[in-house]
Each structure stands twice: as structure tokens, then as C-alpha cells.
Amino acid sequence: MNFETTETVTETHVQTNIRWDPWYIKSIPGALKLSAVILDIICLICLVSAPPYWKEHSAGEWYIFVCMTGFWVSSILLIMYLLHVIEKLHVIPWLMLEFGFYAVWTFFFFTASLAIAVKGGYDSALAAAAVFGFLGTGVYGADAFLKFRGWRKGELAQGERKTIRSTTTAQSAS
Numbered sequence: 001m002n003f004e005t006t007e008t009v010t011e012t013h014v015q016t017n018i019r020w021d022p023w024y025i026k027s028i029p030g031a032l033k034l035s036a037v038i039l040d041i042i043c044l045i046c047l048v049s050a051p052p053y054w055k056e057h058s059a060g061e062w063y064i065f066v067c068m069t070g071f072w073v074s075s076i077l078l079i080m081y082l083l084h085v086i087e088k089l090h091v092i093p094w095l096m097l098e099f100g101f102y103a104v105w106t107f108f109f110f111t112a113s114l115a116i117a118v119k120g121g122y123d124s125a126l127a128a129a130a131v132f133g134f135l136g137t138g139v140y141g142a143d144a145f146l147k148f149r150g151w152r153k154g155e156l157a158q159g160e161r162k163t164i165r166s167t168t169t170a171q172s173a174s
Helices: 022-026 028-048 052-056 058-082 094-122 124-153
Strands: 002-013 160-171
Touching: 022 028, 022 058, 028 052, 028 058, 028 124, 052 058, 058 094, 058 124, 094 124
Parallel strands: none
Antiparallel strands: 002 160
16 A cells, blocks of 8 residues: 655745845835836826826825825835845734725726826826826736735745655555
8 A cells, every 4th residue: 555645844044134235126916016106106196186186185185195095005115025024023913904905096096097097188297197096006006916916826025935845655565
């Protein structure tokens, strides 16, 4: 009679020191985070350029809230990745948390951009804000997709995880 055993060994390799890593921006997740920060600022500038009535309109206030919250959260995450603080705190499920934030913010950006696009015929600054808002929706959506895919694969946000599977077949002496 043959018996088969499978052994799975997972090794996590991280460096727990805080260090500056400008190469993170050249990676796809880093470029998406930097793009999100830049688009948040551009969206805010476009809406602030609109007449005061539209800034104080409920759609304008919603748009400003979405842009500024996205800006601050994405900026803080970008700085944490650049300094490898995420790697230092590798026990926190960063990919799952970021996926949740970016998925919700994709929806929020879409609704805010849609609300501003409806009003875009009244002022060109609103139309520009809507266009950049929809671009922001795409960036946040792409980042959410990458975070979801990494989370489902069991990857780390920063650092390296190796999984080694070995199968052994043994025969019993019967």
C-alpha cells in the first residue's frame, strides 16, 4: 500500500529596518500610488477653480471630500512604502486593507465624478474635474485589482514569501 504525504513550507523574508527606497515608484504599484496622489491634487485644483456656488454645492463638497481623503491616505501609504515601514509591519494584512480602501475609493471616485460630470455643462472647470475624476477612478480601480490579486495569492505587500511544496511517496511493508 502506498502512502503519499505533502509537506508545505512557507518562508517569509523581510528586512525590518526602515530605509529609503526611491525604486518603489518605478514599480507598477508605486506608479499607481504616485498617479493617485497627483490625480487627487489635479482634481482638487480643477474643482477649486470652479465658481464658489459649485464648490459649496453638495456634489462639490462630496468631490472635495473624496479627493482630499484619497490624497491623504494614498500619500501616507506611498511614504510608508518608500520608507519600507510596510515591510517592517509585515504581520498586518496590508494587501487586504489596501484592497478594501481602494475598492471603496474606486466607487466613491466614480460617484463623485459622475455627480460633477452632470454639472459639467455649467462650467469648464467642472468638466475638467469630471474627466480627471474618471481617470482617478481608473487608477484606484487598477490598484484595487492588483491588491486583490496579491492578497488572494498570499503575497506580502513588501518583502518576500517563498512557498515550497514537497510530496513524498512511501510504501508500507504489509
